[in-house]
Amino acid sequence: MKPFGLTVLGATGSIGENTLDVVARHPERYRVVALAAHRQFDKLLEQCRRFRPSYAVLADAADAERLEKTLRAEDIATTVLSGPDALVEVATLAEVDGVVAAIVGAAGLPSAIAAARAGKRVMLANKEALVVAGRLFMQAVRDGGATLLPIDSEHSAIFQSLPAGFSGDLESAGVDKLVLTASGGPFRTWPAESLAEATPDDACRHPNWVMGRKISVDSASLMNKGLEVIEAHWLFNAPPSRIEVLVHPQSVIHSMVQYRDGSIVAQLGSPDMRTPIAYALSWPERIAAGVAPLDFAKLSSLTFEAPDLARFPCLGLAFSALEAGGDAPAVLNAANEVAVAAFLAGRARFADIPRLVDGALSALDLAASPDLDSLLHKDAATRRWVEQQLPS
Incomplete structure (x- = not known):
């Protein structure tokens, strides 16, 4: 079987590193064609040494030149590029079958849209592609005949809980609503008066997930869940009235689909991003991700509560923006x-x-x-x- 050609945009972030961890477990199945990072020179250098990609991309031209010289001295034949146009180039290469789009912020938009227009398998971890440009991005997916697979644990859970071959019509699938679970973040039990004094370190002390500082703050404010509501709207053609958020502090149930007949289908697993990454990489098959299975005998309890929109108004603002x-x-x-x-x-x-x-x-x-x-x-x-x- 010909190895699956992969570009990882945002290779040195947590999603990129977890992607490469999964890929390294299946060297016969995947070939890393390109790795792109912003400024983490040392991390990208180590990744190039290990995976020997055909291309590497850094934001800064001077950094790119230094990386190419270093790799050339070590007899590693990686072409190093720089700048936003280079991201589009490595996302659309003929030898690339799939693109992990994990660049944070609007900077990741053009390359993600380009990959969709080029008909790639787009494994989406860049929220902005759908939050900022949902209509344009989904049109690019349709025009290019791309396959769009979510890497967010919540959207991957919904994707796995919907019927096989889901066409985007909730009615014909018998779906009443999509239920996105939220951990509640580090401030779930903080009183409102204490939130005013919260520090960045407080906000980044997530109880379940190891994430970058920006997404950790979004989790603490519940804005991250609001952005996921907007993503779910575009991914699954779901109106806001059919999307619910439920706080589930244990982060074991990653999300659920409630059906018309009263059935609820949920996807469960350890809180480890390698599970949704592996599913996106191997879909419709499943491969080992290095994630320990849940031990139900050791689970103490699973609890749920409604989000408090008074203490966490960002979630309500996201619903309002989607409605607008x-x-x-x-x-x-x-x-x-x-x-x-x-x-x-x-x-x-x-x-x-x-x-x-x-x-x-x-x-x-x-x-x-x-x-x-x-x-x-x-x-x-x-x-x-x-x-x-x-x-x-």
């Missing part, structure tokens, strides 16, 4: 990214995140942009607006 349509989800996302960065830098309080996002949704034009360039201009305008609200 147009560019509202893009404005929500851009405002949140700037607000979270300000919080992590000590320029804003945790409570400022929903305040700034709500302000952007009220102040800015939410009409749908006709193309990606216009959408990216809206994204940039939103970021400027939020920056202007922050103390200098």
Whole structure:
């Protein structure tokens, strides 16, 4: 069997590293064609040494030149490229069968859309592709005949819990609603008055998952779950009224599908991203991911509660943005990214995140942009607006 040619965009992040861990367990099945990173030179160098990709990409041209010289000195024949155009190039190479799209933020949009237009298997971990550009991205998937598979544990769980060959019609599949589970994050039991004093370290102390700082803050504010609601809308053609969020602190049930006859189908597993990554890589088959199975005898309990929208208003803002349509989800996302960065830098309080996002949704034009360039201009305008609200 010819090895599956793989490009990993965001190779040095947690999704990229977990992807390469799974790939390394099946060297006969996968060939790493390209690895792309932002600035983590040393990590990317080690990955190139191990996987010998045909191409590597770094954001900075000087870093790329240094990497190529280092690899050449070690007799590793990897072509090193730089810049955003290079991301599109390695996402659309003829020898690439699938692309793991795991670049955080709007920077990952053009390459993810290009991979879809090129008809690749797009294994999506970049939320912005759907949150910011859902309509444009899904059109690119249709136009290119691409296969779109989610890597988020929640969306992978829903995908696995829907009928085989699901066509995007919840009615004909007998589905009443999709239930996204949320851990509740590190602030689940904090009183509202304490949240105002929360520090970045507090927010990044996730009880179940090891993640980057930005996504950890999003989990703490429940914005991450709000973004996943928007993703679920596009992935499964689900109106907001058919998407529910349920807090499940143990993170054992990753999400559920409730059917018309009263049945609920759930996907369970240890909280390890290698499971949804392995499923996306091998679909419709299943391969070993290095994840220990659940030991039900050792599970103490599974508990559930409704999310508290008063303490965590970001989730409600995401539902409102989805209902508003147009560019509202893009404005929500851009405002949140700037607000979270300000919080992590000590320029804003945790409570400022929903305040700034709500302000952007009220102040800015939410009409749908006709193309990606216009959408990216809206994204940039939103970021400027939020920056202007922050103390200098």
